[in-house]
Amino acid sequence: MHRRSLLAATSLLAAPALAPGLARAQGASRAGTLRVVPETLTTILDPHFTTSFTTRDFSYLVYDTLLAVNDKWEPTLQMAERWEVSPDGMEYRFTLREGLLFHDNTPVTGEDCAASLRRWGQRDALGSVMLRATETLDAPDARTVRIKLKQPFGLVLQALSKPGAMVPMIMPKRLAETPPNRPVTEPIGSGPYRFVAAEYRPGDRIVLVRHEGYRPRAEPSVWASGAKRPTFDRVELIAMPDVSSQVSALSTGEVDYLERLPADVLPLLRRNREVKVQVVSPFGYQGILRFNHLLPPFNDVRVRRAVMMAVDQADYLPGVAGLPEYARECRSMLGCGTPYETTAGMPPKPDMEGAKRLLRESGVDLSRPVVIIHPADAPGIAALGLVTQDLLTKLGFTVDLQSMDLNTFFGRRARPEGWNVFHTTATVPDMQTPLQNSYMEAAGAPNGFAGWPKDEQVQADRAAFAATSSEAERKQLAEKIQARAAEQGFYMPLGQFVAASAWRAELNDVPMGPAMFLWNIRRGR
Structure with missing residues (x-):
């Protein structure tokens, strides 16, 4: 660090x-x-454009949400005065509180909310699953937002109250109609x-x-x-x-x-x-080592798994946690201490020799530089990259650590060319289900999240997780999804830590x- x-x-x-x-x-x-x-300090002022928690924290001051979550993970009313759910669970109606105003002194309407949620749903991992299950997302009148489903989706309230990036913040319709691949540069909310x-x-x-x-x-x-x-x-x-x-x-x-x-x-x-x-x-952060699945050498699952086998979280945690009591080893993509915690599919312990053996079997060209994009001005992320640089070197790779500022880093990782590995940290509440965890999304390019793993089985199981109302079935699916994502090398968790x-x-x-x-x-x- x-x-x-x-x-x-x-x-x-x-x-x-x-x-x-x-x-x-x-x-x-x-x-x-x-x-x-x-x-x-973020330079991205659009709450729907990045998973950066610095953008999220700025956005919480400027924007507001229909629902919000409390410390018991219960969806509660926020901009909404009430909600109603049809007996079959296929239609949700949210009535806005009276007197809500945007910063430009225009009233907040149902159309603003519907447009904002449509935009958010095109960018967010959980939101995109909700949109795919939605037949209609509209505003029957000025104070009402309606979500009419075309297939079961049991997490509507959880999606609209999720506390982590990307948060379903509400903005004026004229701004929400900005194409989702272009950031909003005029931050106007009702916060x-x-x-x-x-x-x-x-x-x-x-x-x-x-x-x-x-x-x-x-x-x-x-x-x-x-x-x-x-x-x-x-x-x-x-x-x-x-x-x-x-x-x-x-x-x-x-x-x-x-x-x-x-x-x-x-x-x-x-x-x-x-x-x-x-x-x-108290939930803290998860460290993340993410591979670019589109480019060699990490387009080969054997190479991804080899690096995962070599990772020793004990090497990473001191740099981000500092104090032993601030750190815990955790091989769950869904976070430790969360309802769906599991180590399914993960290498059980570091195995450097096994990793080298798998690399030899893969026939990977170790002389080809592996590019790590490295946000040097973000100490909590930069510390992770330095450890991986050393790890990859020990595995025999030629490593090109390219330093840059955090905002340049976010721009670079959004493009599939020019990099092989990045690191980041995510708040554990953002990772606690296979739908909220953006790094478990498996749509591939161009619609998936940076790194772009593609796996039809994972996508089908995530859809089943979204559709079921059975908590027992959700737990089974969460374990199955992590097992597959880990076996396919979506990413490697680097441990869990809190920061003061x-x-x-x-x-x-x-x-x-x-x-x-x-x-x-x-x-x-």
């Missing part, structure tokens, strides 16, 4: 670390401004904060101000559900890739919240009574949950 030493961090505490983006905003009320340093285009500095800062027309729900806030009160006049999301600068800025009060920190700086922050350190998401966030001790009511939620926070002792 690209970390700075404790000594370097400590040396910065004696001097101000004012970032350029902060200096430009000094005219704003400091008490009324929440300054947040995400792990990386608690409004994007300020005049102050946007791509790669430097994103500024949001309170949406005065927002109507919070009355229920308590739990994860993404309930009241999302915009308690600050202004939220600034600030790029600050250097960890030492982050620590210094938080310690001196120039910023309020750091999203994700390497473990080696936590002892310093824990000694500071002005700072609170806490794990916000840190914020100024004067902040109260900081939300917990599977994303960085920034509503309801109050400043004051």
Whole structure:
């Protein structure tokens, strides 16, 4: 991991670390401004365009959803006032709350919601399965959204309340009609904060101000559900890739919240009574090693399986978790501690000699460079790539590690040419079913997710998982799907870990949950 030493961090505490983006905003009320340093600052402002959790966290401030999930994984009302399901389970109607307004002061209508869900469904793994089961997705009137199914789909409510990227956020119809292969660049939602285009500095800062027309729900806030009160006049999301600068800025009060920190700086922050350190998401993240199934050498399942056999999660976890108590080895694509946890199909333990033997049997050309696209400015991902670089070298591959920034990385991985391996981390709640886990989608190119595995059996079993209402059958199907996906080398989980966030001790009511939620926070002792 690209970390700075404790000594370097400590040396910065004696001097101000004012970032350029902060200096430009000094005219704003400091008490009324929440300054947040995400792990990386997204330049993709479209909630339907990427699985990046930095885009997801930005989107939760700007947009809202028909339904939301609480900490018991129960779908709850959000923009919707109520829902009705037909006796045969084939039609769902959602009635919007009155008075919902977009940031351009236009009312939220059923047509806006239907158009947004159609766009989301063309991009999201779970959403695409729902759309394929849908006959009609429309708006019978201004406050109603209707989903009429043509075949059974037992996860409509779960799909519309999913908390992870891509979240089914609602935007005006005119924006939702943007072709799904082109990102929306005008972020207008109906959420608690409004994007300020005049102050946007791509790669430097994103500024949001309170949406005065927002109507919070009355229920308590739990994860993404309930009241999302915009308690600050202004939220600034600030790029600050250097960890030492982050620590210094938080310690001196120039910023309020750091999203994700390497473990080696936590002892310093824990000694500071002005700072609170806490794990916000108890489910944490899954590390991912993803193969490009379209290009040699990983178009050969034997080569994919050989690399999976050689992986030792114990080599990966220290770089992303730091502390032993923050890490656990986990070979379940569906995450450990989730209802469908299974190790079916996975290599039971690292076997370097077995991996080399399988590579020899495959006849792979080891002199051909294997390109790893490597987002060097995202420490939690970059640490994984460095371990794989060493692993592939030990297996005999020629490795080309191509470093770039995170936003370039997202663009590169979306194209099938020019790379062989990428790494990422995904929040475990996003991975917990074969439909939510984008990396288990098996449609191939061009419609599948980056990496593009193609497998008709997996697709058929995912459809059966979607259609059944039997939990016992879902568990059987989940195990069968993982077994096949693992045997075909869709990707290799690199373990499961949590990460700590840190914020100024004067902040109260900081939300917990599977994303960085920034509503309801109050400043004051």
